[in-house]
Amino acid sequence: MADQLPQVxxxxxxxxxxxxSTRFETxxxxxxxxxxxxxxxxxxxxxxxxxxxxxxxMLCSGDTPVTAHILHLLPSLQLIVTNSAGLNHINLPECxxxxxxxxxxxxxxxxxxxxxxxxxxxxxxxxxxxADRFIRAGMWPIRGNYPLGSKF
Numbered sequence: 001m002a003d004q005l006p007q008v009x010x011x012x013x014x015x016x017x018x019x020x021s022t023r024f025e026t027x028x029x030x031x032x033x034x035x036x037x038x039x040x041x042x043x044x045x046x047x048x049x050x051x052x053x054x055x056x057x058m059l060c061s062g063d064t065p066v067t068a069h070i071l072h073l074l075p076s077l078q079l080i081v082t083n084s085a086g087l088n089h090i091n092l093p094e095c096x097x098x099x100x101x102x103x104x105x106x107x108x109x110x111x112x113x114x115x116x117x118x119x120x121x122x123x124x125x126x127x128x129x130x131a132d133r134f135i136r137a138g139m140w141p142i143r144g145n146y147p148l149g150s151k152f
Contacts, residue, residue: 005031005032005033006031006032006033006056006057007032007033007035007051007054007055007056007057008028008032008033008034008035008055008057008058008059009035009037009048009051009055009057009058009059009074010034010035010036010037010038010058010059010060011037011038011044011058011060011064011070012037012038012060012061012063012064013036013038014061015061015063028059032057034059035051035055045073048070048073048074049073052073052074052075052076053075053076054076055074055076055077056076056077056078056079057077057078057079057080057081058074058077058079058080058081059081059082059083060080060081060082060083060089060090061082061083061084062082062083062084062086062089063089064082064089065089066080066089066090066091067091068091068094071091071094071095071098071100077098077100078099078100078101079100079101079102079103080095080100080101080102080103081102081103081104082102082103082104082105083104083105084104084105085104085105085110086104087102087104090102124149125149125150125151126148126149126150126151127146127147127148127149128149130146131146131149134146
């Protein structure tokens with residue numbers, strides 16, 4: 001059955017080992033044959049020489065460089081999907097030249113990232129973490145009051 005499913009290349013093991021990533025992989029495995037290059041005893045270039053001609057899609061993350069050399073080893077590749085918001089790890093000019101579609105997570109994390117940025121900004125301006133370190137280090141009795149930060 002797995003041999004009849006469309007093949008999807010995954011060059012590197014995903015960083016997250018959470019239960020959600022395992023569940024995601026299980027769901028993907030039901031619809032695609034995942035070619036996990038990192039599980040092969042072959043070096044990546046040899047693995048791609050063996051399987052590259054049949055691979056039409058690739059999953060990757062921001063820590064997986066998709067270079068012109070990698071793309072050269074995948075002559076049938078039509079789609080790259082990355083779970084990162086950025087695309088700077090993918091050779092886009094080569095993808096464009098070869099008409100390989102590229103999709104990413106886009107703005108999926110934008111609101112969370114913005115919330116975190118505001119939280120960090122408040123922390124820095126109000127010196128919350130710095131004051132916490134000051135207190136925990138026992139500096140209050142030695143140096144006196146910690147200076148207040150700026151208002152937001």
